[in-house]
Amino acid sequence: MAAEDNESAATSQQQGPKLPQKRFFRQRAHVNIFNDVPLDYPVNPDEEDWSKLYPAYFRPHTEDAQTAVCDAKRPLSPSAADEAGSDESLSKRGPAAASAATTEKVPAQVEFADIGCGYGGLLVALAPLYPNTLMVGMEIRVKLVDYLQQRIEALRGFQHGLLLKKDAEWVDVRSKLLQEIAALNQPLVGDEDELHDNGETTRLVPGHYENIAAMRINCQKYLPNFFKKGQLSKMFILFADPHFKRRKHKARIISTTMLAEYAYVMRTGGILYMITDVKDLCDWSVSHLDAFPLFERIPDEELIGDPAIPCVVNSTEEGKKVARNKGKKYLACYRRIEDPAEN
Amino acid sequence: MPHLPITLVETSSKGAVVLIFGVDFHVTDSTGKVTASTIPNEQGDQVAKIETPSKGNIRAAAFSRDGSLFAICTVDKGVYIYETEHWMTVRSLDSEKRSNALAFDPSGEFLVTADKFGDAYRVGTSSDTPAKPQLLLGHVSNLCAIDFSFNERPYVLTCDRDEKLRVSKYPNSYNIQSFGMGHTEFITSVAPARFALDNAVTASGDGTLRLWDMPTGELVQTVEMSKYLAKYYESGAAVCSENTYEDRTAASQRYGVLRVRAVDAIEAFVAVVERIPAVLVFPFCQGKLGEPQVIDIAQPPTDVGVLGDRLVVSYAPKAGGELVVVLKYDGNQYVADDELTAALSLNVTTRETETVSQIPSIFIWGNKMYLERPKGEEGDDQEQE
Numbered sequence: 001m002a003a004e005d006n007e008s009a010a011t012s013q014q015q016g017p018k019l020p021q022k023r024f025f026r027q028r029a030h031v032n033i034f035n036d037v038p039l040d041y042p043v044n045p046d047e048e049d050w051s052k053l054y055p056a057y058f059r060p061h062t063e064d065a066q067t068a069v070c071d072a073k074r075p076l077s078p079s080a081a082d083e084a085g086s087d088e089s090l091s092k093r094g095p096a097a098a099s100a101a102t103t104e105k106v107p108a109q110v111e112f113a114d115i116g117c118g119y120g121g122l123l124v125a126l127a128p129l130y131p132n133t134l135m136v137g138m139e140i141r142v143k144l145v146d147y148l149q150q151r152i153e154a155l156r157g158f159q160h161g162l163l164l165k166k167d168a169e170w171v172d173v174r175s176k177l178l179q180e181i182a183a184l185n186q187p188l189v190g191d192e193d194e195l196h197d198n199g200e201t202t203r204l205v206p207g208h209y210e211n212i213a214a215m216r217i218n219c220q221k222y223l224p225n226f227f228k229k230g231q232l233s234k235m236f237i238l239f240a241d242p243h244f245k246r247r248k249h250k251a252r253i254i255s256t257t258m259l260a261e262y263a264y265v266m267r268t269g270g271i272l273y274m275i276t277d278v279k280d281l282c283d284w285s286v287s288h289l290d291a292f293p294l295f296e297r298i299p300d301e302e303l304i305g306d307p308a309i310p311c312v313v314n315s316t317e318e319g320k321k322v323a324r325n326k327g328k329k330y331l332a333c334y335r336r337i338e339d340p341a342e343n
Numbered sequence: 344m345p346h347l348p349i350t351l352v353e354t355s356s357k358g359a360v361v362l363i364f365g366v367d368f369h370v371t372d373s374t375g376k377v378t379a380s381t382i383p384n385e386q387g388d389q390v391a392k393i394e395t396p397s398k399g400n401i402r403a404a405a406f407s408r409d410g411s412l413f414a415i416c417t418v419d420k421g422v423y424i425y426e427t428e429h430w431m432t433v434r435s436l437d438s439e440k441r442s443n444a445l446a447f448d449p450s451g452e453f454l455v456t457a458d459k460f461g462d463a464y465r466v467g468t469s470s471d472t473p474a475k476p477q478l479l480l481g482h483v484s485n486l487c488a489i490d491f492s493f494n495e496r497p498y499v500l501t502c503d504r505d506e507k508l509r510v511s512k513y514p515n516s517y518n519i520q521s522f523g524m525g526h527t528e529f530i531t532s533v534a535p536a537r538f539a540l541d542n543a544v545t546a547s548g549d550g551t552l553r554l555w556d557m558p559t560g561e562l563v564q565t566v567e568m569s570k571y572l573a574k575y576y577e578s579g580a581a582v583c584s585e586n587t588y589e590d591r592t593a594a595s596q597r598y599g600v601l602r603v604r605a606v607d608a609i610e611a612f613v614a615v616v617e618r619i620p621a622v623l624v625f626p627f628c629q630g631k632l633g634e635p636q637v638i639d640i641a642q643p644p645t646d647v648g649v650l651g652d653r654l655v656v657s658y659a660p661k662a663g664g665e666l667v668v669v670l671k672y673d674g675n676q677y678v679a680d681d682e683l684t685a686a687l688s689l690n691v692t693t694r695e696t697e698t699v700s701q702i703p704s705i706f707i708w709g710n711k712m713y714l715e716r717p718k719g720e721e722g723d724d725q726e727q728e
Contacts, residue, residue, distance in 0.1 A: 043506070044524040044562075220483040221505060224522040229560075256517070257462065257481025264519040293517060341515040 017157025053213035131207030352648035375686025521560025550598035
């Protein structure tokens with residue numbers, strides 16, 4: 001928090017983008033998902049106007065809908081030439097390269113979803129790692145969505161300002177990531193400057209945060225209103241509400257019936273990342289996921305080298321809180337597989 | 344004294360007609376003769392006595408495809424399965440939550456209930472199977488309708504109050520084939536058809552019928568009921584009532600479609616709409632719903648059942664009025680079937696009541712809760728515990 005305040009104060013002395021402050025956006029953690037709340041949601045995925053969330057990628061529906069066109073005024077993610085010293089850039093290897101290659105041909109669409117994104121630490125951390133992949137954070141608590149959207153817009157503003165400067169420095173995504181993988185094994189110390197939390201305000205990052213956005217939705221009710229079958233390649237469920245009481249178990253984000261909907265929006269081969277600090281919730285989630293025929297546990301050794309993992313473990317506010325309290329985190333990742341009952 | 348209105352009509356492939364009123368029901372054969380009833384018979388041993396299930400009104404009912412089994416669910420969570428030869432109870436159970444709809448799977452081995460908590464459970468219909476229902480699938484909503492498609496690999500179709508039709512494989516129903524999204528209000532009824540294996544039609548409180556392609560979830564066609572039924576409001580045959588706390592849209596000219604069913608005998612779909620004294624029959628040709636025949640009836644309907652090429656329509660209550668009317672197909676169009684209507688009028692009576700009881704509008708449970716709250720509580724959506 002302190003770092004964030006200083007930094008935003010320093011960079012916004014003149015008129016310019018300003019990072020929002022979390023303390024103005026606190027909201028009670030629990031929401032009853034069964035309540036009827038007037039939410040905006042599209043009748044079906046084709047009706048959603050993504051241009052509000054990703055203005056660099058979509059034109060408003062009234063113009064040329066559903067195509068990935070770059071806004072001339074707003075520099076889009078780096079072309080191969082200016083991508084942070086291209087060859088050492090991380091996106092040359094690993095999943096980022098693959099997803100970049102696929103998304104550039106087809107019309108843009110959201111591929112990663114963070115279910116219950118909270119303050120958006122994960123999205124901000126992932127954005128430069130997958131600069132050509134659209135990601136959305138979904139959150140039911142309205143204040144957090146407001147916070148995150150303001151935060152993203154501020155980060156985009158900083159990037160825009162930096163792009164206008166000739167000599168702006170690029171962030172070295174690769175070494176930053178290596179640093180974090182190294183940090184995975186040592187718990188974060190209380191007041192230490194936290195990686196990720198703020199996003200880059202003084203250096204250019206691939207993607208310029210144009211690829212992330214937040215929306216307010218009740219994921220458990222309206223997920224298929226936003227995503228088509230098989231649209232998502234990664235889904236994140238990080239530090240979910242544990243809903244301890246037995247009669248609230250249906251409200252848990254992972255349940256047999258919800259998994260069917262997650263499996264529906266995920267493509268075969270897509271990965272579901274789950275992490276929690278509550279042993280009981282972990283056991284519950286793992287037992288449901290293990291029993292669910294469309295998901296298969298990914299062995300821990302296969303996760304080494306997945307650049308999303310350090311972000312999953314350390315980048316969220318909850319994740320940091322747990323680290324600070326020296327709590328234990330339980331990570332489980334699952335791959336969406338073909339239905340064994342179909343041949 | 345007025346009689347209880349008939350609220351639900353179910354028909355079997357063997358030609359049985361079940362007429363449901365309150366906690367009771369009569370079973371007639373296809374000539375209109377009562378063969379079984381929950382009410383002790385006054386006409387001798389010809390009528391089989393059916394065990395009166397419970398104190399709760401019957402919420403939904405269904406026959407198995409071969410007509411050998413029949414099931415009902417009641418508002419006090421009871422679920423009862425009968426065999427239809429002697430009308431003995433095969434199985435009775437209490438469901439965890441109130442079921443809003445039920446359907447037998449294509450084989451008749453399982454009954455699937457759809458409850459107000461959004462879950463569909465299935466239970467074996469034979470008494471040597473486990474009596475504990477198993478979770479088949481779930482929505483985070485209120486389930487309103489359920490049925491099975493006629494494909495070789497059947498789909499289970501579940502409809503919820505939050506505008507969705509979900510098409511899932513069966514019995515591997517964790518595998519969602521598609522969602523049918525397009526309705527703007529709760530869905531009340533879903534009709535798969537033998538003559539259009541990949542299609543289903545849904546009915547909704549948004550005043551439309553929608554035709555879906557089940558494998559893709561694509562919305563093929565939307566039929567606005569107002570196009571054919573606005574004249575009933577203009578003529579005064581249908582009337583708006585006043586908005587109440589429970590029913591905030593009662594004063595509008597709305598078209599709450601109560602039921603849609605396939606008429607396999609003539610490859611058509613039939614629909615009835617709350618308040619409107621008419622039956623609509625849509626021929627299905629070239630993969631679409633054609634222009635409907637709109638048949639005037641004496642009173643607004645409560646339900647419609649399909650008996651071969653005949654339609655059995657139950658009436659909303661009216662003092663001294665008839666309980667049902669039957670329409671028959673004369674090879675070209677639907678006309679009144681006076682013979683069967685008269686037989687049913689003669690043979691079927693329902694319990695008497697002090698006053699003509701109003702049937703609650705489907706909008707009372709279909710409207711979303713927040714519509715009923717005072718304004719300005721939007722931010723207060725946190726859990727109250």
